[in-house]
Amino acid sequence: MLTNLTIKLKDNLAIPVIGFGTWQLKGEECRRTVSDALAIGYRHIDTADRYGNHHEVAAAIKDSGVDRSELFITTKIWLDSLHHQDVLADVDRFLNELELEYIDLLLIHWPNKDVAIAETLGAIEECRKVGKVKAIGVSNFTTHHLEEALATGIEIVNNQVELHPSFNQKELRQYCDQKNISVTAYSPLRAGDMDLPIVRSLSLKYGHSPAQIILNWIVSRNMIVIPQSTDKERMKENLSVTEFVIDEADLALLDSVPQGERFNDPEFGEFDR
Ligand SMILES: NC(=O)c1ccc[n+]([C@@H]2O[C@H](COP(=O)([O-])OP(=O)(O)OC[C@H]3O[C@@H](n4cnc5c(N)ncnc54)[C@H](OP(=O)(O)O)[C@@H]3O)[C@@H](O)[C@H]2O)c1
Structure with a gap:
């Protein structure tokens, strides 16, 4: 049994290590799956303005009867809304749509070189200071983007990036470790890594x-x-992975899977920076 069920992000703020992703879930399907996830025991929900499902996530939370203090809600600001006034307006809209008084973790969904990171982070920090946001993070940031973000002096606690055995982000993870930034794997x-021979053989x-x-x-x-x-x-299967232990030698085999291409590589990504 793994003992690490949460990771501490800040004083009094811990993120459950298994969350429930909601990309591409819309309307009734989103409401139903998030309701199922909460009933099964998920307490960390990952959404985004871009997913267009804040209202359905809110409805599922409301129906669940789970106390707000037990939940960890992450949402994300889209890359065309990173100017100061846009961020402030978005955060208020997100709170309204999600029917929440605060967002646990607010991420910049994708970097945007056309907007100064200090402007965006400054606006999110204002929201944090008044309690609308508990913690600030980023997503799809390279070490270069993180360096620029950290230079603002504003605390970044999380970077959410694509990560699986054939795309293990080794260097980015080392950098995040050094800077005390937690990593979320999306x-x-x-x-497609479920078909890797080593994954199949460890499964057996x-x-x-x-x-x-x-x-x-x-x-x-x-x-x-x-x-x-x-x-x-499958939701239950995914939530229960902390209930068994893989030997260190086998974890090391997964660490050494040959590296391939990223799966999420949109035109607007800035992975070359
Ligand atoms: N920050 C970003 O830019 C970004 C980008 C992409 C994703 N994300 C976040 O990360 C979350 C997860 O990533 P994702 O949605 O791309 O995909 P994912 O969670 O890696 O994979 C979902 C797929 O795997 C299947 N699946 C789930 N559990 C399974 C199991 N135990 N056995 C076999 N198949 C299983 C699902 O099918 P069934 O539904 O049939 O089970 C679905 O087709 C997203 O929902 C979103 O919240 C963030």
């Missing part, structure tokens, strides 16, 4: 599914992960 399963050895082997490896390496599923059984 698209851990969608990119441990008697857990290929998805569970990948998710366990991520959490064993002290990261947060936000798998998504529309199926209750």
Whole structure:
């Protein structure tokens, strides 16, 4: 059994290591799956303005009856809304849509070289100071973007990036560790690593599914992960990966999977910076 069920981001703020992802979930399907996830025991929900599902996430939270203090809600500001006034307006709109008094973790969804990072982070920091946001993070940031962000002096506690065995972001993770920035792994399963021979063979050895082997490896390496599923059984499977231990030698085999291409590589990404 892994003991690390949360990672401390700041004083009095811990993030559950397994969250529930909601990209591409819309309308009734989103409300139903988030309701199922909360009923199964997920307490960390990952959404974004861009996903267009804040209202459905809010409805699911309301129906669940789970106390707000037990929940950890992450949302993200889209890259065309990073100027000061836009950020302030967005945060108020997000709170309204999510029917929340605060957002646990607010991320800049993608970097945007056309807006000074100090302007965006300054606006989010204002929201944090008045309690609308508990912690500030980023997503799809390279070490170069992180250096610029850290130079503002504003505390960045998380970087959410694509991460799975064949795209393990080794150098970025080392940098984040040095700077005390936690890493959240997105698209851990969608990119196709469940079919890797080593993942298949460890699945047989441990008697857990290929998805569970990948998710366990991520959490064993002290990261947060936000798998998504529309199926209750797979949701349970994904949430229960902290209940078994993979030997260090086998984790090391997963560390050394040959590296491939990123799966999420949109034109507006700034991965070359
Ligand atoms: N910050 C960003 O730019 C960014 C980008 C992408 C994603 N994200 C976040 O990360 C979350 C997760 O990433 P993702 O949605 O790309 O994909 P993912 O969670 O890696 O994979 C989801 C896919 O895997 C399947 N799946 C889930 N559990 C499984 C299991 N135990 N066994 C077999 N198949 C399983 C799902 O199918 P079923 O539904 O049929 O189970 C679905 O097709 C997103 O929802 C979003 O919240 C963030």
